[in-house]
Amino acid sequence: MRRRNFFRLAGISAVSTIVPNVFAHEVKENPANKNTLTNPFETKGKWYKAALHVHTTNSDGDVDVPTRLKQYRDLGFNVVAVTDHRTTNDLSGYSDKNFLALSSMEFHPKTYSGAPTHHLLAYGLPHPYEYKEELSAQEMIDDVKSKGAKVFYAHPWWTGHTYVEMTEVSGYLGLEVYNDGCKGAHSSNAEVYWDQMLNKGHVLTGLATDDVHRSSEVGKAWTMIKAAKLDDRSILEAIGNGCFYATKGPVINDYHLSEDMKIKIECSSAKKIAFRVSGAGNGKVFMAEDGKSLQNAEWDLSKKKPKWVRCEVTDYDGNTAWTNPIYL
Template identity: 35%
Template sequence: MRRPVNPFELPGKWYKGNFHCHTNVSDGALSVRDAVAEHRKRGYSVLTITDHEQTNDIAGLSDKSLLVINGMEMHPVLPRVGHYHICGVNLPGGYTSSRASRKAPQPCLNQAARAGAVNILAHPKEMSHTLDEFIHLKNLHGLEVWTSLSELEGHVGSSEDEWAAAMDAGVFLTAIGSDDTHWDPKHGWRDVAAAWTMLKMSSLTVANVLKAITTGATYASGGPTIKDFRYNADDNTVTVKCSASTIIDFKGPKGLRMSRFAPAGKSIRSFTCELPDPWPWVRAVVTDDHQYQAWTNPIQNRDRP
């Protein structure tokens, strides 16, 4: 499995990002400029506009506090029925998917990567993706572990199972949280800013955003903050520190799990334990009292492959 970095051990600061957002250029209700303004108000530092099969004019929308990146939600044919949903991050204005890219996922991913994009599989739980529909794909860099619109519309917002299955098969995809907002008034904007990706970077640049996604310098969240997560080889322990939570899980391969539960009416903010020897890697999942969660990427246990 490709080894992600541990962002909690890297220098830099954390930036809040969203890599899946629609506007009235496709099927969203707000203009590009208004969508950017709403994310700025909500404390985001990175926003990718991903309208369906269309890029946007984003000139002049970035400033020192918010980096706006051009993107597109691409829809190559899914053989069993319908289409894949893949968010290409950092596509040039005027980008167009070729005929071959619309017919199959691999040409789609390859074309976008050649254009400078990193690619994220969107809401696989909602799409009922089986592992063999994406495990073989090259130039796929991330997976939406949490998508707030999918949860709002069909209670299928968590794709942790699909993400974990890929890891069990030896494929690591960076954890991404996205709201997939369409600004639909019928939802009361409850999907907006209800999912995000935290990126550890030395500065706010497109190059650093792409590097964070490709190396795993992220964690995904729908609420909790993860403050530290690291493995200590000297005593074979793993530790996570977080905002107030009710459950903290360490998860390994094949559904292995160790948990700490807060006493009734109380909260917990850390968990340390010794790892069982068979675990080659470990990741943390934090759950707060509203059942909102946050997910780290896995870190390696010792020098196991």
């Protein structure tokens, strides 16, 4: 139940909220636990190209479900999560051995702080789902999770949220580090939000999505998921374990931490490779020499010893790929 504590400070009335503050992946005693997430480059499976934020005419998209799914199928996508606002869709009959239509939803419970509503994504939510507007934010997250859904936080910059709103609810596994649908408002990226949460001990992963509403927006950003099979159970398990990376185009071929504490990455041709870590300085950046490109980078962490390290790969067109964090 939502509880509010009213107080007066310096002559100005204010409202604060007492809310849950425990995350599904939060490790209070030892946030630097590298076993919390699965490194997709150190596990068996097959890579699947996934669109994880998709709208149709059943909410505010411009085409119906079959048309939207065909658009992604024609572009070589293997997984499409239809995330219409406040409703699921009947996706029976659209999946086959090469394509998975994943029943999902975007939901919008009220914030406790009074900021604009939360935008949250529930993957693998069975259809039909009865949307209950009267539920509090935490109650709604708990409800979709009880149905088997994996919850992620959508576009916090676009929504005008801060660390306050992101920590007033629990149970989500990651956030959209990039949302192409928000580029018109110049608020697509969420690296700062991600790093702030990681630095506070919240073990969160990062997705890249289209948030497609118009057909011209299809296929601009995606998430590469590594899973044992192309079925609901395997894909949801991979999403839940962080067995994926996010991208607008660059390909990541390998990313791992060696026994001698060197973080290494191999990728498609890049202009910049940036390792991001906890603490001051935020990491190390490698830039390609003029007329050349980078396809790998290595950084010795044995002396710095950060709590976590993630990587960003940016090509000459300005497109980026993001790994999930590795914990030392």
